[in-house]
Amino acid sequence: MAKRAYKYRFYPTTEQAELLARTFGCVRFVYNSLLNWRTEEFQKKQRRIGYCAASAQLSALKKQPELAFLNEVSCVPLQQCLRHQQVALKNFFEGRARYPTFRKKRIHQSAEFTASAFKYRDGELFLAKSSEPLNIRWSRALPSAPSTVTVSRDATGRYFVSCLCEFEPHALPVTPKMVGIDMGLKDLFVTSDGVHTRNARHTAKYASRLALAQRRLSRKKLGSANRAKARQKVARIHARITDCRLDGLHKLSRRLINENQVVCVENLAVKNMMRNPRLSKAIADAGWGELVRQLQYKSAWAGRQVVAIDRWFPSSKRCSGCGFVMDSMPLSVRSWVCPQCKAEHDRDVNAALNIKAAGLAVLALGANVSGTGQVPVSCSQ
Template identity: 55%
Template structure:
C-alpha cells in the first residue's frame, strides 16, 4: 500500500478501491481484511495503530430528548427530524419480498430476487448509519457536556404500535456512538435516570405536574405560567439534571459515565 492504491498477495494490479477516508500519516497498518456482504459488495478493512487527540474544550452544553416524530430535540430548541429510513422503503421492501417468495427454490431468478432484497436492506442500513454518525459526530464536536435520558428500549419495543418505529430509530446505537466518540474527544456524556420526570417538570420553576399524556404537546405551568413545548422542555430538564448530577451524582446513570 502506497497511500493511494492497495495490492494484495498474488495480484498483478492494485485493487479498484473507493476510499471512505484518508488514512492518518502516522497510522501503521497491521491487518488487512477483505469481506463481502449479502448484497455482493466487497470491503477492505484496515486495522491501524493510531491515537485520537482530544478536541479543544468548549463551553457549550446540550441536553437531548429522543423521540419518534423528531429523532432528537435539543435543549437549544432545535428539532432534528427522524430519517425513518425503514418506513420510507417499507412498501418497496414488501413488494420485493413477495416476489422472492414466489420464486422457485434453487433457481437463478430466486437468487436475483434475493440479491435485490439484500441490496435494499443494505441501502436502508447505510442511510441509517450515515444519519447517526453525522449527528453524533456533530454533537460531540460542538458540546463539552452531553446529557441524554437512558431508555429501556427493549421494554419500549413491546408496544406493538410503536415497536417498528422504535427499532427504525436506533436510539441505542446513537447513544453508543455518542459514548465512544465522547471518550475519544475528551467530552462528557451523562445519562439521566429513566424515572426522571423530564416531560412533567417545568424547566423554568421546577414545578412537576401529576400527569402528562402523550397527546399533550404544549402545556402551561400552573405555578409560574410558562408556556412549554413538551419536547424542548424535556430536553432542557435533561440538561439541568445532567449538570446537577455531575456535581452530586443525583439522577445520573452510571452506565454512560
Template identity: 55%
Template structure:
C-alpha cells in the same frame, strides 16, 4: 492532541476478481464449518462428560480435522481465519460464563454475515495495496479516506453483506484529535416526529429513512415472494431486497454520524435520557417508527465520540419525569397525554412538550454530574434510596407547591 490511544476500525469497500471472490467464499465457508464443529464438540463434551474444552484443545481438534480425508479441503484456505474462528468461539463462551451473553449459537449460511479475520501474519501492505494470504494479487480497495499517519493495522476483516457488497476493515491504533474545550452543554430529548429536540430549542427533523423507501421495499419483497424457492431468480430477488435494506441502513448511519459528530464537537457536556428501546418497541403501533429512529445507535455514537474528543456524556435515569416537570417553577404535573404537545403551568409558563423535557434533562444531567454520579444512571443511592439527580432537583424546588 489527546494522548489516549484507541482502537479504530477503518472500513473500505473493495471489488475482488472472480478468482479472489471464489477464494474468499471458500474461506467464509471453512470459517463457518470450523466454528460450528468446535461448538458442537464443546457442547457434547459438556453434556456427556461435564468438562470444558479449552481453546488449545479446540486448536488440536482443528489440526486433526485437517488430516482427515473428509476435511482435507481446510488446508486449501489460510489457517489464520480458522484459528480466529476458534478464538471468537472462546470469547463467546467467556462472555456466556460471565453472564454477559447467551449460549453461543451455530452459524447459519443464510443468516450469518460472511466474514474472515486475518491477523498480522496473514496480510501485508505494500505500496498502498493490501495482500492477503493464499490470495492471488492485491485487493482492489477503494481508499475513500486515508489511514492515520504511521498506522499499522493489527487485523484485517474481510466481509460480504447480504446485498453482495465486499468490505475490508482495518483495525489500527490511533490517537484521536481532542476537540477544543468549551463551556457549552446540551441535552437531547428523543422523539419520533422530531428525531431529537435540543435544550437550545432546536428540533432535528426525523428523516424517516425506512418510510421514504417503504414502497420500494414492499415492491422488492413482493417480487421475492413470487419466486420459486431455490431458484436463481429467487437469489437475485433476495439480493434486490437486501440492496434496499442496505440503502436505508447506509443513509441512516450517515445521518446519525453527522449529527453525533456535530453535537460532540460543539458541546463539552452532552446529556441524554436512558431509554429502554427493547421495551418500547413492544408497542406494536410505534415499533416501526422507533426502530427507524435508531436511538440506541445514536447513543452508541455519542458514547465513543465523546470519549475520543475528551467530552462528557451524562445519562439521566429513564424514570426521571422530564416531560411533566415545569422547567420554570419545578411543579410536577400529574399526567400528560402523548397527544398534548403544548401545556401551560400554574405559574403562567407555556411549554413546548419536547423543548421543556430537554431543558429538564439538561438540568438533571448537570446536577448528576456535579454530584459525582458519572455517566451511568443509578436507580438508588446507598443511603437515601434516591438518586442524586432527584435529590438535587428537590433541593432546587423545595417549598414549591405541587412538586
C-alpha cells in the same frame, strides 16, 4: 494512542472472490461444527469447553481426509473465529448476551486476519494465499499499519475491508456550550436550545419498494436462480436503508460533539421499548441506541463529555421552571401548562431542559435524583 477501525469497499478479482468464498465457507463450517460440539458436551456432560480444547478439536478436524478443504485456506481466520466464539460463550455464561447461534450462508460473512496473515506495503494490502493486492477504494489514508484486517461480504454481495489501526486522537478546543437532548419518533431529538431535528424515517421512505420486492420474492420457486435474484433485490433495499440511517446518525453525532462540550442524554432501555408491537418498527428505524453509542466514543476522541441520566427521571412530566411534577403525561400531550407557575411548555423542549439540568447535576455531584433516591449514572469523557 487509541484504536480505530477504517472501513473501505474493495472489488476482488475472480481468483480473490473464489478464495474469499472458500475462506468464508471454512470459517462458517468451523464455527458451526465447534459450536454444535460444545453445545452437546454441555448438555450431555455439563462440561464447558475452553479455547485450548476447541483449538485441539479444530486440529483434529483438519486431519480428517473428508475435511481436507480446511487446509486450502489460511488457518488464521479459523483460529480467530474460535476466539470470537469463546468471547460469545463467556458473555452468555456471565449473563451479558444470549447463547450464540449458528452462522448462515446467505447473510453477512466475515473473516478476520491478524498480522501474520496479511501484508500492508506501500498502500497495498495482500491477504494470505493471494498474490495480488486487493483493489481497495481508499477514501482516506490509514494513520498507521493495521494490526488486524477483517474482510466481509454483505447480503448484497458487496465486499468490505476493515483495518484496525492505532491513531492519536486530538481534543477539540474547549467550548462553554452544553446541551441536553430528548429523543423521540416525530423528531429524532430535540435540544434544550429548542432545535428540532427531523426523523428521516428511512424505512417508511422505502416501504413501498421493499413490499413490492418482498412480494415478488415470495412468488419465486425455492432454489431457483430467479429467487436468488429477487433475494438480492430485497437485500439491496435493506442495505440502502441501513446506509442512509448510519450516514445520517454519523453526521448528527459529529455535529453534536463538535458544537458542545457536554451532551446530556437519557439512558433509554431501547431493547425493552422494542417490545411494544406498535412502536417497535419506528424505534428501530430511529436508531436511538446507535446515536448514543456514536456520541460516547466520539466524545472520548474529542475530549468532550456525554452524560446519560437515569431512565426513570421524569423529564417530560417535570416543569423546567419550578420543578413541579405532573401525575401523568400521555404521549398525546405535546404541550402543557404548569399548574403551579403557569408556564407554558413544549413537551420535548421542556424534557430536553430537564435532561440538561440533571446531566449538569451529575457532573457536579456524580449521581442523579430520579425521584426514588440517588442513582449512579454513566459519564463518558
